[in-house]
Amino acid sequence: MSSTRTLIRGGLVVTAAEETHADVLVEDGRIAALAAHGSTVAEGWTADRTIDAAGRYVVPGGVDAHTHMEMPFGGTFASDTFETGTRAAAWGGTTTIVDFAVQTKGRSLHAGLDAWYAKADGKCAVDYAFHMILSDVTERSLKEMDRLVEEGITSFKLFMAYPGVFYSDDGQILRAMQRSADNGGLIMMHAENGIAIDVLVEQALAAGHTDPRYHGEVRKVLLEAEATHRAIQLARVAGAPLYVVHVSADEAAAEIAAARAKGLPVFGETCPxxxxxxxxxxxxxxxxxxxxxxxTPLRPREHQEALWRGLRTDDLQVVSTDHCPFCFVGQKELGRDDFSKIPNGLPGVEHRMDLLHQAVLDGHISRRRWIEIACAAPARMFGLYPKKGTIAPGADADVVIYDPTVEQTLSAATHHMNVDYSAYEGRRITGQVETVLSRGEVVIDRREYVGRAGHGQYVPRGTCQYLR
Known part of the structure; x- marks a missing residue:
């Protein structure tokens, strides 16, 4: 293939480490060099294509480390395929997703992984990697974990929720954590006390409480905090690192902060x-x-400040979407008379970068922290940095030209996710993705999709870089 050079001129380059007015030279899919705008070096560069980024931010492509494309749940499937979901990700400035391959009970980890490879292969608009959901912790699956780490699947998700589906008991969790302590993998935990929640679900339905709001009422804050505490103690016993997914509540965030104050390798993620x-x-x-x-469910509004504080103090390191969309018509409606039958999940992969930019304008986080929690930290957490998550020589040329001044209104009428509603319908925000490069190839060109299914490549991952 012939060499292609793209020059991005005149923008403010924002990474987790610094902000600098620089021109960026892209060659053969990688960042070749950066030089101060107007400098002799930059002025001497020539390229096949020049992108004018004056008045724009030039930021790394987002890394969304928690998505569920085509996820089976409650007799249906998430409505975004790898094709539609990664296209929507690109529209929102996310250039790498880490999705979850699912082990079926009684089957091997590799059988689950192969099924997910097949779903994604040749379909993705942007790059992708996989975590592995452990549904069945046995001697066989524990041995397989070692092989998966060697193959670049370096993180494993366990559930303290969903008895009879994904649930693992404390003994199984401890065994998996002990294995990860040896093989360098990272255990990701859905921390909710599913056994207790099922009792409350049964009692609520028996009392005639069937509306969606009871979904939040039975999945109590205390049962998230208790499970988070228990997961941390089990990880301590195993001598293993722990990553708690979709932290939603003040008390759960406090458990993680307390563990980190002791110097423990405990990490936390929240979602928009x-x-x-x-x-x-x-x-x-x-x-x-x-x-x-x-x-975990949505919480009363007063929990939000604790999560923002955790993101500022680095007690929470990552914002992912847990993108798992189900259409309102025909899917969410499955639970019309029983909240426990409503498929669990929200669409969000397209809006994460924009919502977090709005958080910068609202004073919750700094501009560099925006890039840290959306790009650099997830890349480091899951062994993708500095290939992903930054703009530096040698990194993949996953680059977003971002206009911080454009006002937009989020709506199902204009989003690109394959779902019939928006969780943010009518919300006005400032800032919008303008142009997106994935490994040097333009996939969004001034708000026009020019990418293609199959451009996205599978990326094997290293181990968690916070533990090295």
Missing amino acids: QYLFLSTDDLAEPDFQGAKYVCS
């Missing part, structure tokens, strides 16, 4: 829905609240 939405949405009348059913 917990930062911007609340139980007010879940309580919308006429079953509209079903649109906001996800687990």
Whole structure:
């Protein structure tokens, strides 16, 4: 293939480490060099294509480390395929997703992984990697974990929730953690006390409480905090690192902060829905609240400040979406008479970068922290840095030209996710992705999609870089 050079001129380059007015030279899919705008070096560069980024930010492509494309749940499937979901990701300035391959009970990890390779192969608009969901912790699957780490699947998700589906008991969790302590893998934990929640679900339904808002009421804050505490103690016993996914509540965030204050290798992720939405949405009348059913659930608004504080103090390191969309018509409606049958999950892969930019304008986080929690930290956490998550010589040329001044209104009428509603319908925000490069190839060109299914490549990962 002939060498191609792209020059991005005149923008403010923002990474987690610094902000600098620089021109960026891209060659053969990688960042070749940066030089001060107007400098002799930059002025001497020539390219096949020049992108004018004056008045724009030039930021790394986002890394969304928690998505569920085509995820089976409750007799249906997430409505975004790898093709539609990664295209929507590109529209939102995310150039790498880490999705979850699922082990079926009684089957091997590799059988699950192969099924996900097949779903994604040749379909993705941007690059992708996989975590592995352990549904069945046995001697066989524990041995397989070692092989997977060697193959670049270096993180494993366990569930303290969903008895009979994904649930693992404390003994299984401890065994998996002990294995990860030896093989360098990272255990990701869905921390909710599923056994207790099932009792509360049964009692709520028996009392005639069937509306979506009860989904949040039975999945209590204390049961998230208790499970988070328990997961941390089990990780301590195993001598293993721990990453707690979709932290939604003040008390759970406090458990992680306390562990980190002891110097323990405990990490936390939250999601835009917990930062911007609340139980007010879940309580919308006429079953509209079903649109906001996800687990962990949305919390009362007062929990938001604790999550923002955790992101500022680095007690929470990553913002991912947990993108798992189900259409309102025909999918969310499965639970019209029983909140426990509403498929759990929200669409969000397209809006994460924009919502977090709005958080910069609102004073919650700094511009560099925006890039840290959306790009650099997830790349480091999951062994992708500095190939992904930064703009530096040698990195993949995953680059977003971002206009910080454009106002937009989020809506199902204009988003590109394959779902019939927006969790942020009518929300006005400032800032918008203008142009996106994935490994040097333009996939969004001044708000026009020019990418293609199959451009995205599978990326094997190293181990967590915070532990090296």
